[in-house]
Amino acid sequence: ETGVTQTPRHLVMGMTNKKSLKCEQHLGHNAMYWYKQSAKKPLELMFVYNFKEQTENNSVPSRFSPECPNSSHLFLHLHTLQPEDSALYLCASSHGTGSLSQFFGPGTRLTVL
Amino acid sequence: AQSVTQLGSHVSVSEGALVLLRCNYSSSVPPYLFWYVQYPNQGLQLLLKYTSAATLVKGINGFEAEFKKSETSFHLTKPSAHMSDAAEYFCAVSDQNFGNEKLTFGTGTRLTIIP
Numbered sequence: 244e245t246g247v248t249q250t251p252r253h254l255v256m257g258m259t260n261k262k263s264l265k266c267e268q269h270l271g272h273n274a275m276y277w278y279k280q281s282a283k284k285p286l287e288l289m290f291v292y293n294f295k296e297q298t299e300n301n302s303v304p305s306r307f308s309p310e311c312p313n314s315s316h317l318f319l320h321l322h323t324l325q326p327e328d329s330a331l332y333l334c335a336s337s338h339g340t341g342s343l344s345q346f347f348g349p350g351t352r353l354t355v356l
Numbered sequence: 357a358q359s360v361t362q363l364g365s366h367v368s369v370s371e372g373a374l375v376l377l378r379c380n381y382s383s384s385v386p387p388y389l390f391w392y393v394q395y396p397n398q399g400l401q402l403l404l405k406y407t408s409a410a411t412l413v414k415g416i417n418g419f420e421a422e423f424k425k426s427e428t429s430f431h432l433t434k435p436s437a438h439m440s441d442a443a444e445y446f447c448a449v450s451d452q453n454f455g456n457e458k459l460t461f462g463t464g465t466r467l468t469i470i471p
Contacts, residue, residue: 247399283365286446286461333399345459347399
């Protein structure tokens with residue numbers, strides 16, 4: 244498989260559940276990103292990892308916990324979410340933390356009941 | 357601080373007509389500028405980018421955009437709309453902070469093509 248893949252594509256969870264989103268990139272990139280896309284709002288950068296190290300946390304609530312075990316994989320662990328966390332979560336990757344070459348995955352559509 | 361304003365959250369054009377999607381930016385330093393497209397149930401795909409070379413930038417699918425510093429604009433155009441152009445389009449800005457650029461996105465413009 245090529246490019247940036249995300250699983251699952253759709254997720255429905257209750258506020259007390261714990262779930263994880265997975266992102267995998269097959270592009271040989273070393274930087275990975277999580278974005279949140281809510282209706283009628285600009286994309287919000289959540290986290291940035293470069294060579295497995297977190298370089299950016301954009302004041303994201305602690306109920307979102309990222310994990311980057313290697314440069315090809317990125318996870319977003321979710322627990323005790325709120326209905327307002329329902330959104331499309333997009334993963335992206337690039338060579339370094341420059342924006343000139345960010346490639347996006349298809350996203351996970353999350354619904355919190 | 358950077359920001360992007362996309363005028364018009366919805367734009368409708370007839371098939372074969374000119375497409376014009378507007379983007380104005382604010383940046384305290386020379387910017388990089390981008391247009392991304394998002395088709396239903398898909399992620400964002402880069403259409404084109406301005407990186408301080410030629411001010412008229414050509415992208416994929418027949419789209420182009422012109423950087424106008426005096427107007428702080430980076431409008432996206434396509435001479436003749438096709439049904440397959442129906443999607444949401446996002447303008448984004450990044451400062452030229454080499455190695456740590458961050459994208460700031462607009463709220464998007466949904467383009468509808470009328471047969």
